[in-house]
Amino acid sequence: MQQEYAGDVLSETTDVLFEEKGHAGLIILNRPKALNALTHEMCVVMHRQLERWLIDDAVHHVLIKSNSEKAFCAGGDIRQVAENGPENIDKSLPFFADEYRLNTYMESYPKPLIALIDGIVMGGGVGISVHGAYRVGSEKTLFAMPETAIGFFPDVGGSHFLPKMPQNTGMYCAMTGERLKQADCYWTGILTHAVKRDDMAALEEALCEAQDVEPVLARYAFDPGPAPLHAKADVVDECFGAESTLEVVDRLRKLLGSEHDDFAAAALDTISKRSPLSMEVAFQQVRRGEGLSMKDCMIMEHRIVSQILLGKDFYEGVRAVIIDKDHAPKWQHSSLDEIKTVDVEAHFMSPKGGDLVF
Template sequence: MSDDILFEQRGAAGFVTLNRPKALNALNHGMVTALARQLTAWAGDDGIRHVVICGEGEKAFCAGGDIRSIYDARMAGETGLADFFRDEYLLNAQIKSYPKPYVSLIDGIVMGGGVGVSVHGSHRVGTENTMFAMPETGIGFFPDVGGTWFLPRMPKATGTYCAMSAGRLKQGDALETGVLTHATSRRCLPALKAALEETDDIDAALNAFHVDPEPSDLMARADLIEGIFTAPTVAEVMRRLDSCEDPWGQKVAAGIRSKSPTSVHLAFEQMQRGARLDFNGCMRLEYRIVTKILEGHDFFEGVRALLVDKDQAPKWQPDRLDQIDETVLAPYFEEPASGDLPLK
């Protein structure tokens, strides 16, 4: 088994450690399939009463999926690029329906794929170093790994704001929006892990190490965010941001305009549809979107600009928000030729 992900039974708990600290614990395909297999085994093991997942190192719980490997595979002419996402989305669904408590200990960066292996579990504990984001629109992608489910269910359209703008949340923001269920501090983590080895009462153990976070800056603007991001179209969202008296509005508008226009529109439509779907329906929708994205330009251009050439100057196609209409978006929501994600 690869050392990229480690599994250990400690007392009553099955501990998972994401073990790629130099890569900010980014998920690769092997880690995804190994975690799925181990969760299946532990689900049927009476000696495991709950699962605890954490990341190695102090910088990140998990900064996302290993998108550079997807880019490299495309450049090498490889096929089957959707296989990683298929298995990742099946893992997200497995975590969502897991029959035992699933406790995520989040310390540092949690983005993209790292959100997918944490936010769908029963307990999400974040330290003062938590930095949550779904930054996908900035790389020509979309907020996947179950973002279609949890983002529209965040209060006062804060999830739509996060999806379109790649807005970052700190510990207090994440707790008040429901991304986290509990807050603690980094210094408490060793003792908390020891407590989780033996306890049968997860909530009592987590509450014993509770630390009040700083007030949420995001929720202080929640009414403003709701007034903007409940607009019926992307164009109207941008109009409301542009006319916002708070300088924050102009900053957010500029940020959104720097993202892939296709991705911004996809994220907006994804939020509208996701609010009406059950979890498995959301994951099937995401698989449809990703299959189409992998056939296109913007994702690979975004990875090139961010991680390969690192010029931070992606050339989006199309390159303006007003160039996207229903004819552009519709194919992303159609069943792919290979079929939908195989969920019951």
């Protein structure tokens, strides 16, 4: 696509805008009505622009922000993927391949990447923020990886960052889609800095003017206070540090009637509504991702998505949650007990079209 220049503003699609300001390059997510849900084109143009800025000595660091008051980025635009159906997987896989290449490129980007997260950050939005050097979140930050609710899995590098979260809280988030606010995000390492929403604009200006971003970030950062997730981290660790999904469920059931009854009952209720196959795949994904490089994690996730798109649960999940909104999906399996090892392992084999190439 022909690149258009308008002063310092560079644009290839109005869904994401690029600007050079002071010492910074700015990536501005600009689909507010869609909560900045990522399209294939958005992923491609962001990757291209980062490559351009890498060799531009005038750009010392890159900021990524949102034009939406509600969301940084609520995820990938998966409705179109679902509408393509399993018979058109060749139309859907390139989106994920390019998204995963972008995630991987951002994780190893030589210049500081700073995500300014003010609002919802889920799924694909996590993938374009959490892998950068700095993740700055306001009190409106709301993080989640809710993919198992639609028969999918916590991709975009979930297998890389979720195992790094303390006391198996990453596994807890992968399996339940738990929503975390600012203090939880800061404690778990999803955020590197917590700031006040009223200071976001001033912080952005200061970052653009600065050559060294760390003193600026330190100046605006504050302690968000106790993390609610930290208060229950020991019981999370005990339950979600189990060696299998069935053992997770068993440990939660044993807590019913105890002082942790509310936590256990809520987790069990959530797990019972998720796609059993997605739960098994997500569990294995997080366990296997621990210790792997980002590239190896993304090769694994590309294998998973290649198999997921051939199955039934993803399409049924999108129908139930996003299209019809009846929230009554009919999963391929009725419980975790029905899942066979061979069904899970198929998600970790090289796909027919070959592994992801960077």
